[in-house]
Every structure is written in structure tokens, then in C-alpha cells.
Amino acid sequence: SAQGIGRSPRNEVVAQAVKILVSHGRFWIEREGYLTLRLHPSRSPIPYRFCISKATGLVLLLHFLFVGAPLPVSPFLFHTLFDGRAIASKLDTDFLSRFLSPHSLSFIKRIVGVPLDQPLYSAQPPYCEVYHYLVNIPEIDPTLISLPRSEEEHRGVSDSIVSYATLGTPDIEHHPDFLGTGDGFNAVVEPFGEQDRRHHILEVSSFATPCLELIKAAFDRELMFSSDILQFIDFDETNEELDPWGDKVETVGLIIRFISHYLVEPGHPRDVNDVIRALIDPEFTAPDSVLRAKLFLSVTTGSTLLPVRPTGWRIKCLITHDYSEAYPTVDQEGNDDFGPDIVIEFRSCFKTFSITNNARLRYLLISENVERGRDTAFVRLFHAQLLACDKAYTSS
Secondary structure: OEOOOOHHHHHHHHHHHHHHHHOOOOOEEEEOOEEEEOOOOOOOOOHHHHHHHHHHHHHHHHHHHHOOOOOOEOHHHHHHHHHOHHHHOOOOHHHHHHHOOHHHHHHHHHHHOOOOOOOOOOOOHHHOHHHHHHHOOOOOOHHHHHOOOOHHHHHHHHHHHHHHHHHOOOOOOOOHHHHHHHHHHOOEEOOOOOOOOOEEHHHHHOOOOOHHHHHHHHHOOEOOOHHHHHHHEEEEEOOOOOOOOOOOOOHHHHHHHHHHHHHHOOOOOOOOOHHHHHHOOOOOOOOOOOHHHHHHHHHHHOOOEOOOOOOOOOEEEEEEEOOOOOOOEEOOOOOEEOOOOOOEEEEHHHOEEEEEEOHHHHHHHHHOOOOOOOOOHHHHHHHHHHHHHOOOOEEO
């Protein structure tokens, strides 16, 4: 294998940078299944934290532009970066339901739905879950939650609850750690389209696609079902299939069928040999139903995310037919000789992979049938090639 140039290596570098940065427990914390900023108690800027936050913001921007939403970074953090707290803290149940747990969303709606003339909690404070939740939110006065409220006051409490539930603080927008992240994220871009001057990225976003829809699209890319990947693969032939021996084998159809079968099956292929076992990445667990599809995406694109629909990229499989030798033949020892090895090459820089249709490949394709829950010799070979090529970018 050899290191390549192009989009996939760049994407992999950016993805690894994000992974390293968000693994730092001093700066990141898990909330609602996503990672968000762990805010320092000080409201005065701390130079080294601001520097790291700014660098993190820039890397997050690069990932967002080149790859997509850097899972598992919180969509609520990006919503606030793009739109500000005034918009991001609103009770948008459609948006919240995509990313919050049903329990958390139900809890928020229960509090926000309390009539203005009633306390926000229903039971006696020592025994009330809502009361303890509210008094633990900074900047919410316990007296306020027990008295009648105006619509403006109630809306302010609602915004603080949404912000606290999603980001861990009622007002992240003015915290130095967030300001540093936003400063790095808000990079300057060159003129594009009809623009006549350079813009900051957040200025561009204000007149581009509605940011809420942009965030939904960016985060709606995680591979949930292995079959989802099939619609993004194009199969093409580099030369015409002309079988001089008249076998009448529809090789292209068999290749598509076997590769599709490989991608939708779960976990590592059964009965793998010790060489393949040694190649298995610990990050991929055997029971994972989308393991093969994620591995395939990682090798061919440098990411395990699907493209932003409907104008995203395509993965192309190039099939070259080789009937140059009259294989199979019988060797000197009387054994069948199927000629050269099967050639499968992956070029992640260009989101392509190629397969040479030679006699050995044809033998594998016609000697076994595709059955659900059953792995074939071709499947094990294809899997081994992917494992060997992972993070190599240009390999065969």
C-alpha cells in the first residue's frame, strides 16, 4: 500500500484530529449521548484554554465542511454556534426530538407546559424531582419557580431549561470556552458565488441554507442500516465484457450481487483465518450489524458517514474484464490452474475501487451461491482486502 493524496486522506486527518481533541476530559463532557464543552467555572478568559478552544473550533469547522457533522459532537453546540442562544434555546420539539432522549424531552415539555399562574413544580420541594432539577440550574431563582410568572418570564425560564438540558448551562454563549470555540469556528472564507468580498463563515451561514435544516442534514448521515450504503455505489465497466469461450456468465451481475451481499451481512465473516483475525481493528466489534458497511465507507471515503443527500458523492466500482488467457488449465501435477490472483484495488482519494474479472474470480463467483447468513470465499477475500487497506488510502 502507499499513502495517497486527495479528499479521503484529508478527511481522515481531520477526523482523527477531532477524535483526539474531543477525547480530552478537561474540555469535553458527554451530555444526552453527545459530547459538548466542559465549561471552566471561571468567567475570565484563561489563555491556554482559549487557545485550545479556538484550535478545536477550527478543526470542527474543517470537519463540518469536508466530512460533515463530527459525531459525536453535540448538534446543540453547532446550533448555538450557527444561530446563537436566542434561537437555539427555543423549545423546537421537532429538532429536540431528533437528538434528545424521549425521557428528557418529555421532562422539559412537562415543565414548560405548566400554566403561568402555577408553580413549576407540583409536589412538595423535598420530594419533587422537578424542583430539585430546577434549583440545580444556575441563574434560576428558586423563588421565581414558585410564583406566578409573566409570559416573558416563563419564556426565559423555558429557554434556560432547554439550554441547560442540551449544553449543561443556561447561557453558554458568553462563556470564554464557547467564545474561543466560536472564534476558531468562525474562519474567513474567500469570495464565492456572487459575493465580492471575503466573509466569516458564520456571516455566510446567516444568508445561506437555514442553519436548522443544515444541521439536521449534517447529522442525518450516520449509517443506521447497512443497506443504506447500496444506493451510493455505481458499478461501471472499463472495457466490454466479451467472453471468447461463450460461458455466458453474467459476471457483472454476479459481482454486484456478491458485493451487495457482503455489505448487508453483519459482523466479521465467519471462519476467517488467522491472517484476517490479526488485521481486525479493535474498534470494530463482531456483533455490529453495520460493521462491514462502515469498514467499506472508511476505506473508500475516509469516513463512516453517508453523504449529505441528495447531491452527495458516489462510490464507483470499476470492473475490468480479462479474458487474455485460456484459464482454467491443468498444471504439470494435474491440478486445475485458474491463473493470476484476484485483483481488488481501493483508491480512497478518488472514492473508487476496481476489480479485475479474471478466471479465478469467475470460479469463485460461480462455485458458491449467495445466501443470507452464509459467507463465501469471495466475501472473506473482499473483507480481508478492506481490512488490509483501512487507512492506507491507495492499496491493492
